[in-house]
Amino acid sequence: MIAQLDNVSKSYQRGKREFTVVNDVSLKIEKGDFISIIGKSGSGKTTLLNMMAGLILPTEGVIKIDGKDIKGLSDKEISSLRNEKIGYIMQEQSLLSNLTVQENVRLPSYFFRNTASYSVEDEKEIFRKLGLMSLTNVYPEELSGGELKRVAIARAVLQKPLLLLADEPTNNLDKENTELILQLFSEISESGTAIVMVTHELENITFTKTRYEMDEGILFKNEKYN
Amino acid sequence: MLKRNNKVLRQLAKKNLLHRKYRSIGLMLLVTLLSFFILLGTVFTQSMQNGITNMKDRFGADFMIVPKNYKQGMEAILLKGEPSCFYFSKNVETNLEKVEGISEITSQFFLTSISAECCDTPVQLIGIDPETDFAVQPWIRQVYDETLKKGEIIAGSKIDLDGKDRLKFFDREYPIVAQLDDTGTGLDEAVFTSKETMEQMFNDAKAKGLRFVEDVNPTEDISSVLLRIEPGYDRTKLKKEIRKQVGAVRIIEADEMIGSMANKLENMSGVLYILIVLFWIIHIAVLFLMFSVSANERKKEFAIYRVLGSTKRYLARMLSLEGLIVCFFCAVAGTVLATVSMFPILSYLGNELELPYVQIPAFQVIKWIVVDIIFVTILGPCTSVYAIFRAGRGETYLTMRQGD
Numbered sequence: 001m002i003a004q005l006d007n008v009s010k011s012y013q014r015g016k017r018e019f020t021v022v023n024d025v026s027l028k029i030e031k032g033d034f035i036s037i038i039g040k041s042g043s044g045k046t047t048l049l050n051m052m053a054g055l056i057l058p059t060e061g062v063i064k065i066d067g068k069d070i071k072g073l074s075d076k077e078i079s080s081l082r083n084e085k086i087g088y089i090m091q092e093q094s095l096l097s098n099l100t101v102q103e104n105v106r107l108p109s110y111f112f113r114n115t116a117s118y119s120v121e122d123e124k125e126i127f128r129k130l131g132l133m134s135l136t137n138v139y140p141e142e143l144s145g146g147e148l149k150r151v152a153i154a155r156a157v158l159q160k161p162l163l164l165l166a167d168e169p170t171n172n173l174d175k176e177n178t179e180l181i182l183q184l185f186s187e188i189s190e191s192g193t194a195i196v197m198v199t200h201e202l203e204n205i206t207f208t209k210t211r212y213e214m215d216e217g218i219l220f221k222n223e224k225y226n
Numbered sequence: 227m228l229k230r231n232n233k234v235l236r237q238l239a240k241k242n243l244l245h246r247k248y249r250s251i252g253l254m255l256l257v258t259l260l261s262f263f264i265l266l267g268t269v270f271t272q273s274m275q276n277g278i279t280n281m282k283d284r285f286g287a288d289f290m291i292v293p294k295n296y297k298q299g300m301e302a303i304l305l306k307g308e309p310s311c312f313y314f315s316k317n318v319e320t321n322l323e324k325v326e327g328i329s330e331i332t333s334q335f336f337l338t339s340i341s342a343e344c345c346d347t348p349v350q351l352i353g354i355d356p357e358t359d360f361a362v363q364p365w366i367r368q369v370y371d372e373t374l375k376k377g378e379i380i381a382g383s384k385i386d387l388d389g390k391d392r393l394k395f396f397d398r399e400y401p402i403v404a405q406l407d408d409t410g411t412g413l414d415e416a417v418f419t420s421k422e423t424m425e426q427m428f429n430d431a432k433a434k435g436l437r438f439v440e441d442v443n444p445t446e447d448i449s450s451v452l453l454r455i456e457p458g459y460d461r462t463k464l465k466k467e468i469r470k471q472v473g474a475v476r477i478i479e480a481d482e483m484i485g486s487m488a489n490k491l492e493n494m495s496g497v498l499y500i501l502i503v504l505f506w507i508i509h510i511a512v513l514f515l516m517f518s519v520s521a522n523e524r525k526k527e528f529a530i531y532r533v534l535g536s537t538k539r540y541l542a543r544m545l546s547l548e549g550l551i552v553c554f555f556c557a558v559a560g561t562v563l564a565t566v567s568m569f570p571i572l573s574y575l576g577n578e579l580e581l582p583y584v585q586i587p588a589f590q591v592i593k594w595i596v597v598d599i600i601f602v603t604i605l606g607p608c609t610s611v612y613a614i615f616r617a618g619r620g621e622t623y624l625t626m627r628q629g630d
Contacts, residue, residue: 075537079532079535084535097527098244108534108535111535
């Protein structure tokens with residue numbers, strides 16, 4: 001089991017009122033799973049991904065990644081887990097503007113490891129697949145929205161994580177590039193990485209093996225998509 | 227290209243600084259300025275303190291007796307190094323020898339060389355009595371272990387010898403047996419010799435027809451009497467007795483002469499200390515503010531680092547390093563600038579403020595350079611504390627969204 005969520009809820013206090021963003025979610029993610037979660041804006045999808053990445057802690061319930069309950073981990077342990085076992089493609093632009101494309105992609109491998117978990121050939125292969133070969137020494141400010149997204153995907157995928165969390169990974173991408181990314185996700189899930197992808201584009205979910213929907217914080221399998 | 231291992235941290239810090247050029251330049255100017263003023267101010271203050279101590283040490287006597295109306299002439303010699311000469315009868319010394327309460331007594335004879343072909347340099351010539359002198363010989367002995375023989379001279383530290391081992395006064399050359407260490411007083415610009423040699427110089431000057439020595443007899447006249455009081459003896463009582471014995475003379479008390487100058491120097495250094503402290507406080511506040519503003523601007527960047535797996539400690543190290551790099555290099559730059567400009571600036575200030583005692587002892591300057599570099603460098607990591615706190619605070623994903 002790569003990840004396990006047991007009755008996970010997340011609530012926020014706004015003034016005197018409490019809002020439950022994620023409500024009693026339970027989910028088991030196995031090696032090689034390719035899961036999609038669709039849902040309206042504000043349904044709690046991104047919050048769920050952030051909890052799986054250990055960026056926020058659940059109000060209730062237990063999240064285990066690679067067998068470890070993230071609630072009891074120290075900053076070093078959770079950072080190490082995020083760095084070595086989780087790849088996270090954020091919805092927002094997430095490249096560091098003072099580093100080149102290649103430096104941005106390589107950055108995570110410097111935090112906990114002395115050697116990268118991938119070879120130069122792996123890096124070249126990903127750059128080639130994502131059409132980034134000519135952009136390795138370019139700074140983010142010179143890239144288009146689609147290119148920025150592809151660099152962020154390259155960075156997450158290249159670390160060969162156990163669990164890849166992708167929040168609207170095909171935003172800003174044209175149809176051709178969208179298919180390219182989803183094809184890449186399929187390939188890496190075949191090789192053992194579990195993927196959880198949040199999307200609002202229905203056509204994207206056809207590439208995934210398991211499809212969930214989220215509404216008002218509740219995660220459920222909608223039969224019409226499976 | 228980022229290189230592997232620990233160098234990455236250093237390279238990230240450097241890249242972050244280079245990426246925000248204007249902020250970094252502003253920060254660097256500020257820290258360089260701080261380092262510059264701290265060193266210059268400290269050395270200036272310290273040199274004035276040295277001046278006070280030296281003056282007290284070198285004065286040597288409790289009382290100095292000079293002809294009436296010549297207090298300013300004596301001060302000019304001692305404090306400003308301006309040549310002057312005045313005389314009264316040797317009887318003053320002889321009469322004072324009988325006075326109760328005096329433990330040591332000696333006299334000096336002054337002469338000034340002139341700016342002409344016969345003399346190498348116009349200076350104050352001071353003739354001492356090697357047998358009774360207690361004021362000058364203790365510090366002569368620091369560089370010359372023997373008693374001054376006839377014809378020998380000792381040069382003050384500021385006499386420009388230009389490699390010469392002799393100096394010419396009134397067409398006669400005298401061997402220089404030693405040059406004194408810097409005292410920071412006007413005596414650095416004087417030449418010392420025995421009264422015996424002085425008599426020869428005086429006769430040569432007279433033979434050249436110098437008017438100011440016409441009515442003077444070097445065997446019967448002297449320029450000043452220096453005396454030390456017996457420990458615990460009443461000063462007022464002694465002064466009264468001196469007046470009674472020798473009549474119309476000017477009694478200069480060491481504290482009186484040094485006092486006014488020392489007060490001036492102490493007031494100046496007090497103001498400077500306050501300015502230095504204020505400078506520190508203002509700079510610390512501005513640096514703290516700059517790092518804090520920058521931390522606010524960079525919160526999305528910090529969030530990205532966290533998402534990618536950076537620990538809070540790693541971020542703290544990176545930010546500390548940024549502060550350390552800026553402050554170390556600027557501390558060095560500031561001290562280099564201050565060291566290069568120290569001599570002209572301090573000499574100028576010394577002249578403008580009429581403080582001839584501004585000395586810059588090399589050992590102390592080196593000590594203050596090291597202290598300045600250490601303190602200014604430490605300031606970097608210390609003032610980036612808020613930025614470090616900010617970097618590790620809050621929910622990362624919320625910051626990511628707010629930062630967009």
